[in-house]
Amino acid sequence: MNPNAMGPIKVNMNNARNELKLLESKEKHWFCGGNRSVVMAAQLLQQGKIIAIPTDTIYGLAGVAVNPLAVQRLYEIKRRDGSKPLAICLSNVKEIGTWGVLDDVPSGMLECLLPGPCTICLRRTSALPKSFNPGQETVGIRVPDNKFVRSVAKIVGPLALTSANISSEPSSLYPDEFRALWPKLDGVFHETSNSNKRLESRRVGSTVVDLSTPGYYRIVRHGIAGNIIINVLNKYGLKKIMDNVCTM
Numbered sequence: 001m002n003p004n005a006m007g008p009i010k011v012n013m014n015n016a017r018n019e020l021k022l023l024e025s026k027e028k029h030w031f032c033g034g035n036r037s038v039v040m041a042a043q044l045l046q047q048g049k050i051i052a053i054p055t056d057t058i059y060g061l062a063g064v065a066v067n068p069l070a071v072q073r074l075y076e077i078k079r080r081d082g083s084k085p086l087a088i089c090l091s092n093v094k095e096i097g098t099w100g101v102l103d104d105v106p107s108g109m110l111e112c113l114l115p116g117p118c119t120i121c122l123r124r125t126s127a128l129p130k131s132f133n134p135g136q137e138t139v140g141i142r143v144p145d146n147k148f149v150r151s152v153a154k155i156v157g158p159l160a161l162t163s164a165n166i167s168s169e170p171s172s173l174y175p176d177e178f179r180a181l182w183p184k185l186d187g188v189f190h191e192t193s194n195s196n197k198r199l200e201s202r203r204v205g206s207t208v209v210d211l212s213t214p215g216y217y218r219i220v221r222h223g224i225a226g227n228i229i230i231n232v233l234n235k236y237g238l239k240k241i242m243d244n245v246c247t248m
Contacts, residue, residue: 032148042155049186056145059164085133087140089161091154104214106236114143117224121210
């Protein structure tokens with residue numbers, strides 16, 4: 001979304017840009033709370049920076065999906081194999097059709113799954129740059145049940161999103177668990193103290209579902225709320241197949 005069309009948000013974004021200029025480079029930690037933290041995260045992302053953000057599952061690393069340099073840096077920080085695709089994070093279920101093909105997805109089903117701990121894999125549309133996950137016909141899409149993340153994505157557009165850890169290491173529930181990455185990040189956004197009690201079971205991350213084959217679904221990763229998500233898919237008449245095409 002273009003900040004020029006957002007009225008007060010434009011003013012807040014300008015204030016955030018000016019504040020970042022005044023801050024020392026070592027100042028990169030903020031609590032998620034109110035518009036200030038949202039526009040600070042958005043301003044960093046619009047500058048091509050990489051930040052760490054909480055989601056409704058595990059902590060993630062994020063950059064602007066349509067910025068090839070930011071995406072490249074995301075891979076470098078995470079030490080991720082360049083052949084492994086990234087997911088995108090959107091602010092609203094209504095935006096999914098811009099980035100993924102919904103022709104064969106049952107009406108109303110996505111609203112039952114999202115926002116929530118579910119990543120859906122769809123055939124990608126031409127709106128997504130070819131430089132993003134090159135060679136991949138599908139894209140994983142998230143709309144997390146987290147107001148902060150969705151508010152940031154509403155300003156800057158789709159976020160390239162991956163777990164906040166070095167590849168092959170365990171995912172993170174708290175910022176301290178990826179402290180080794182802090183020097184390489186441009187911002188770390190902490191949840192408020194009363195949100196610290198995360199269940200260890202949430203470390204498995206979102207459930208990843210491939211919906212790219214009409215009438216069928218594949219469970220690529222059985223994560224949080226997996227059984228509930230499968231029940232929704234079955235309710236809408238989709239049939240399960242076992243081989244994984246969309247990988248995360």
